[in-house]
Amino acid sequence: MLQCTRVSTLPVGELAAELLAAGHQPVEQFRTYTGACLYVWCELGEHSDGKHADLISEEDVNGEYLWFLWDDNGGHRFEYLPACVADAPDGDDVCHFFRQHPGDHSWKVTDPVMDAMRSEVKRQMRGWQSDG
Ligand SMILES: [Zn+2]
Numbered sequence: 001m002l003q004c005t006r007v008s009t010l011p012v013g014e015l016a017a018e019l020l021a022a023g024h025q026p027v028e029q030f031r032t033y034t035g036a037c038l039y040v041w042c043e044l045g046e047h048s049d050g051k052h053a054d055l056i057s058e059e060d061v062n063g064e065y066l067w068f069l070w071d072d073n074g075g076h077r078f079e080y081l082p083a084c085v086a087d088a089p090d091g092d093d094v095c096h097f098f099r100q101h102p103g104d105h106s107w108k109v110t111d112p113v114m115d116a117m118r119s120e121v122k123r124q125m126r127g128w129q130s131d132g
């Protein structure tokens with residue numbers, strides 16, 4: 001299953017307020033988002049229901065992670081959600097999406113852009129090895 005292609009802008013002021021309300025020092029994350037990235041990408045597999053979602057912080061807060069959720073009508077919110085952690089059939093991976101996410105588990109989702117970047121890096125590394 002391909003990754004969902006929805007993109008949204010991140011309301012940085014709301015993010016700072018959210019992190020402060022949760023007792024975080026938002027400085028590091030704030031720097032990350034005010035630096036280059038004001039956009040969020042839906043990480044989920046293609047889905048026709050539910051909200052789009054991007055993981056904002058990998059910092060565990062009481063077993064939950066901060067997600068930015070949005071819909072196609074401009075509605076959005078930040079929410080701390082527990083991880084899905086469904087096991088992949090080969091036992092090598094667990095789903096890093098939130099519990100009861102729409103679409104397939106993360107280990108079934110393919111991001112063609114990331115795949116293209118990985119194969120470009122591999123191609124370049126082969127070039128470096130043959131240079132030496
Ligand atoms: Zn989506």
Ligand SMILES: [Zn+2]
Nearest residue numbers: 084086095105
């Ligand atoms: Zn899952």
